[in-house]
Amino acid sequence: MFDPYYLQQLAIGLSQGVIYALMAIGFTLIFGVLNVVNFAHGEVYTVGAFAGLLLITAFAPPFLVVLFVVLAVGAALGFGLERIAFKPFRRFSDEASLKSRAMRESTLMSSLAVSIVAREGLEIAFGSQMQTLPFEYLINKPIAIGPVTIVTGDVIIFVVAALMLGGLQYLLTKTRVGLSIRAVSANPLGAKYVGIDTDRTIVTTFAIGSMMGAGAGILVGLYYGAIFPAMGFVPGIKAFVAMVMGGLSSIPGAVICALLLGLSEGLATTFISSNWADMVAYGFLIVTLIFFPQGLFGAGRERV
Amino acid sequence: MSLLEIENVTRRFGGLVAVDDVTTRVEAGELVGLIGPNGAGKTTLFNLISGFTALTSGAVRFKGAAIDGSKPHVIAARGMSRTFQNLRVFPNMSVFDNVSVGSVGAMGQSAFAAVFGRRGRSDAISARTWEALERVGLAEQSEELAANLSYGKRKYLEIARALAMRPDLLILDEPAAGLNDSETAELARFIRTLNDDGLAVMLVEHDMNLVMGICSRVVVLASGRKIADAEPAVVRADPAVLEAYLGVDE
Amino acid sequence: MSEITRKGWVVPVLLLVLVFAVAPFTLAQFGKGYFFQVANLVLIFSLLAVSLHLVTGVAGLLHLGHAAFYGIGAYVAALMGTDLKLGFLWGLPAAGLVAALFALVVALPTMRLVSIYFAVATLAIGQMINTVLLNWVAVTKGPNGVMLFSGIKLFGFAVKGPLAVYFVVAVVVVASIWVLHRLSHSYYGNALRSLREDDQCADAMGIDTVRLKIEVFTLSAFFAGLAGALWAYTTGYVSPGDFNFSNSILILAMVVVGGLGSLPGAIVGAVLLILLPEVLRGLGDLRNVMVGLVMFVSILFLPKGLFGEVSALAFVRRNLGVKWGAAPSEREVGWR
Numbered sequence: 001m002f003d004p005y006y007l008q009q010l011a012i013g014l015s016q017g018v019i020y021a022l023m024a025i026g027f028t029l030i031f032g033v034l035n036v037v038n039f040a041h042g043e044v045y046t047v048g049a050f051a052g053l054l055l056i057t058a059f060a061p062p063f064l065v066v067l068f069v070v071l072a073v074g075a076a077l078g079f080g081l082e083r084i085a086f087k088p089f090r091r092f093s094d095e096a097s098l099k100s101r102a103m104r105e106s107t108l109m110s111s112l113a114v115s116i117v118a119r120e121g122l123e124i125a126f127g128s129q130m131q132t133l134p135f136e137y138l139i140n141k142p143i144a145i146g147p148v149t150i151v152t153g154d155v156i157i158f159v160v161a162a163l164m165l166g167g168l169q170y171l172l173t174k175t176r177v178g179l180s181i182r183a184v185s186a187n188p189l190g191a192k193y194v195g196i197d198t199d200r201t202i203v204t205t206f207a208i209g210s211m212m213g214a215g216a217g218i219l220v221g222l223y224y225g226a227i228f229p230a231m232g233f234v235p236g237i238k239a240f241v242a243m244v245m246g247g248l249s250s251i252p253g254a255v256i257c258a259l260l261l262g263l264s265e266g267l268a269t270t271f272i273s274s275n276w277a278d279m280v281a282y283g284f285l286i287v288t289l290i291f292f293p294q295g296l297f298g299a300g301r302e303r304v
Numbered sequence: 305m306s307l308l309e310i311e312n313v314t315r316r317f318g319g320l321v322a323v324d325d326v327t328t329r330v331e332a333g334e335l336v337g338l339i340g341p342n343g344a345g346k347t348t349l350f351n352l353i354s355g356f357t358a359l360t361s362g363a364v365r366f367k368g369a370a371i372d373g374s375k376p377h378v379i380a381a382r383g384m385s386r387t388f389q390n391l392r393v394f395p396n397m398s399v400f401d402n403v404s405v406g407s408v409g410a411m412g413q414s415a416f417a418a419v420f421g422r423r424g425r426s427d428a429i430s431a432r433t434w435e436a437l438e439r440v441g442l443a444e445q446s447e448e449l450a451a452n453l454s455y456g457k458r459k460y461l462e463i464a465r466a467l468a469m470r471p472d473l474l475i476l477d478e479p480a481a482g483l484n485d486s487e488t489a490e491l492a493r494f495i496r497t498l499n500d501d502g503l504a505v506m507l508v509e510h511d512m513n514l515v516m517g518i519c520s521r522v523v524v525l526a527s528g529r530k531i532a533d534a535e536p537a538v539v540r541a542d543p544a545v546l547e548a549y550l551g552v553d554e
Numbered sequence: 555m556s557e558i559t560r561k562g563w564v565v566p567v568l569l570l571v572l573v574f575a576v577a578p579f580t581l582a583q584f585g586k587g588y589f590f591q592v593a594n595l596v597l598i599f600s601l602l603a604v605s606l607h608l609v610t611g612v613a614g615l616l617h618l619g620h621a622a623f624y625g626i627g628a629y630v631a632a633l634m635g636t637d638l639k640l641g642f643l644w645g646l647p648a649a650g651l652v653a654a655l656f657a658l659v660v661a662l663p664t665m666r667l668v669s670i671y672f673a674v675a676t677l678a679i680g681q682m683i684n685t686v687l688l689n690w691v692a693v694t695k696g697p698n699g700v701m702l703f704s705g706i707k708l709f710g711f712a713v714k715g716p717l718a719v720y721f722v723v724a725v726v727v728v729a730s731i732w733v734l735h736r737l738s739h740s741y742y743g744n745a746l747r748s749l750r751e752d753d754q755c756a757d758a759m760g761i762d763t764v765r766l767k768i769e770v771f772t773l774s775a776f777f778a779g780l781a782g783a784l785w786a787y788t789t790g791y792v793s794p795g796d797f798n799f800s801n802s803i804l805i806l807a808m809v810v811v812g813g814l815g816s817l818p819g820a821i822v823g824a825v826l827l828i829l830l831p832e833v834l835r836g837l838g839d840l841r842n843v844m845v846g847l848v849m850f851v852s853i854l855f856l857p858k859g860l861f862g863e864v865s866a867l868a869f870v871r872r873n874l875g876v877k878w879g880a881a882p883s884e885r886e887v888g889w890r
Contacts, residue, residue: 108616115846116842116845117846124840233799241678276689282679356758377757380759396750396815397748406759409756415737419733419736449864465759466759
């Protein structure tokens, strides 16, 4: 029979994977629409967590209020980020420059620059060490399921992730906003010609994607009980890896790959050591890039 | 032995047969035109010859050696240079630097030679670049960025870059696309002078007048198949060609 | 043209005088080791920026893991110096060669990837190397880093004092930058530029694009490795934190701020981004925020950089290009 210890590790890996998935959804959404990499996504996650911390220490509101305020902060961050780091580089709106390498690379570097400023700014404001969140807010009360113990956070994160994913699918397939997002993703210029406000659609996408990033940030903060300015970097890269593995613009693909990534890191932690767990993600990325350049789910590829 | 021999060349993309069992050749010093209606497989055939697309079956020989399956740069280094349908110059490089890439591609310059090499090789590359620039009349604009040239000039720049390789066969993919009548006539005269100097040229063209006016032989493709391969006068009278071009009014 | 021929030596001589006479003399007046340390840092990062310039600016490959190869060089030099008792003269070339070897192994499978995928792959490789430096405690001593006390010895003579060390660093950096200058300002450099502009088209021009990309990536890593060895010997201490992602970005920022494709620009960027935080030291720990801000402002307002490629190439052609001989004819836009 299975040693419950391994089941426990699998559960930990899975919950890690769900966190990566939350990040990856926002990342993939933005990539799918603009075809650009948003390097500042990890910082949105961090800022979301810090916004939650400030809110809790200042007003001590109920958990759901914290979550919703952080989501609003995330949306605002996405809006600002798009205006600062992406819009100035969409100087021309023809197809060639919207999909041009120059635009992609300059926005990649501008979002990178913004992420450096945000991270280092937080370090100046809060110091680089861990900030602890008030104990009563933490979502780590243990729940025993047979031989495996999970915590409330696992359930909450899983539920929130499922809600977000379901909500997003509903939004994308059933609403007007979603329709324009999909249209811009498929062909920005064509969308413009049929009367879609592409600029507004893009900024909306950023707001939605960043909302998810910020939500993930506060949930993870409450799950581990500690946050720090550089906390967004590693999950940001993992989300990136999941996105590439999932085929770059497929949200379900990215989610599955994020879960896989979390699980394999859990296994790596069990069998090797947690220090080397990161190698798994990077190794996966390199292998995917070399052997499956279309992503693991490239065949049934869909945009956004 | 012909300069370029194309034997039973076929290329399928899934169910679509883009080029279907085409056999033809280009002799040294010949000027051959390749025409056909849209979607006839002209550009695909060009890509098959120059190594950008792999053959499904058949064989291509250049100067007697099989080149099918070779990489584009290998084929280019053997003396076949090409231009592209949608005008691909290096926009952020000067006119001189653009053309010098053709010279370097043909002559080679290793990293070691670039650092420690003597001047001989560099001077030879430079001389060859100037020769090509003067040939197309762009020597005066050598320091201009390619992106700043007019559309017509960029066409000549692309040809100069191909000429800098001193090819034995120059293949031009729709060189007259986007040019007006007088520019097309000038280009036709220019291609003629290249051929008069002994360079074999193969050109894909939509513009029937250009092809009929300067080519010594015309190959006609329709739906991937070769339907005619003869002198312009013969091709012009061929009922199969007229049928393929029905509605194109030429 | 004779006027240009006469002027050809002026700028190189001025630069050499600046690096080997004016700078050390001025620094010696202050009499502080700290100033020499900053000067060494400027030189080392100039070399890093110029080596990245070759890959990212000239050949157009967005490389987000350059600091990892710099780190390999530093660790090789430091570990050879401590564990194997092989000094600077062994450590320096070994650092470059090992870094280049790693780059070659990495480049072979990844060079076929295009633009953004390549950038992601280099990021992952940089992170992997950094993870190894951090966790392979048996060899790299892990997060504690490696102390290198032996100092630089040249042919049995110990190089003592900050001035002497500065000269050693300056000689290595200047010679390396000269090589990189020859590479980027040559017909070889033009072939690299064609990769950046349109690699498929370059292929049709007879250029073996994949091989050339692998070559330039490896060469660049070699010089990053040399810079690493210089870092190890000037600071006497290497630790994984000095070679992480933010350092890769710092080097990239230098290249971007100076102007992609511009060698003098890369040096300007390195000088600016090293000196600016030192000058602003009084304002507190703003160094890294400055890097981000300077990078952002320059991408937004100076997309061509402080010393853009077009003007940089014109400058090099006018002031350095003729140094290796007179023109064969009136025409002389080319390199020689």
